Amino acid sequence: MNLAFLASxxxxxARQLVTACQRGELAATPAALVSNNSRSPALAWAQAAGLQTAHLSSARYPDPDELDAAILAFLVGAGADTLVLSGYMREIGPRVLTHFSGRLLNIHPSLLPRHGGRGMYGDxxxxxxxxxxxxxxxxxxxxxTAGIDxxxxxxxxxxxxxPGDTLDSLKARVQAIEGDLMLRAVQGLAAPSALSPT
Known part of the structure; x- marks a missing residue:
């Protein structure tokens, strides 16, 4: 499995999965990271970690179809076969969706289908x-898939x-479980019987 990431x-x-690869907890090779934000900490971190990186955004490709094609070309050139969204704040284009169908993962901070859909992100x-x-x-x-969440x-x-939870306290509790959950899901792609929805 050659992993690539989209991050904003x-x-x-992405950091947790790359660390898991380095520790031998995940049988995969971190290949590449794309960000739509030139100042993204993820972009700088991935460069330092030795991943192939690219800043690809609507500033350079105002036509969404051209941006979609550029992202796909970069990921294919990097040898990626599995794509993980790591806080990527843009919709995925149809070319990338089709190429990585069944191998494109996202994490959402609720128990879907509750609190999902267009406009439901972050706080x-x-x-x-x-x-x-x-x-x-x-x-x-x-x-x-093409439908959001x-x-x-x-x-x-x-x-x-x-009782008494605030936005910050609930967010912290959810974020504390996200890394291990994503790791389990990616591990499960290689052994589908290991995956369980709950």
Missing amino acids: HGGSA RVHESVLAAGDSESGATVHLV EGPVLAQARVPVQ
Whole structure:
């Protein structure tokens, strides 16, 4: 498995997966990272870690189809066969979606299908959970499809919503489980029977 990542900011999932590869916990080779943000900490970190990197954004490719083609060409050139979204804040184009179909993963900070869909990202998700009065939240790793947050669920992990929770306290509890959940989901791609949605 040759892993590539799309990241807009810190790229915490990418960092955890690369570390797992280095420790022998994940039978994969980190190959490349693309960011739409030239000042992304993930981009600088990936360069230092020896991954092939590229800054590809709408500033350089204002036509979405051209941007989609440029991202795909770079990832294919890097030898990537599995693509992980690590806080990537842009929609994925149809060329990338088609090429990596069944091998394109994202993590969402709620128990999908609850609190998913267009406009539901980052702090908005946790605010929605709290506003709904849910007794639990968590994170979901799913395959990326054309529908936002609609792809098949690969793995979920749950956390309680505690009385008096704030946005920050709930977010911290969810973020604490995301790295291990993503690792389990990527490991499961090589052994599908190991995956469990819950």
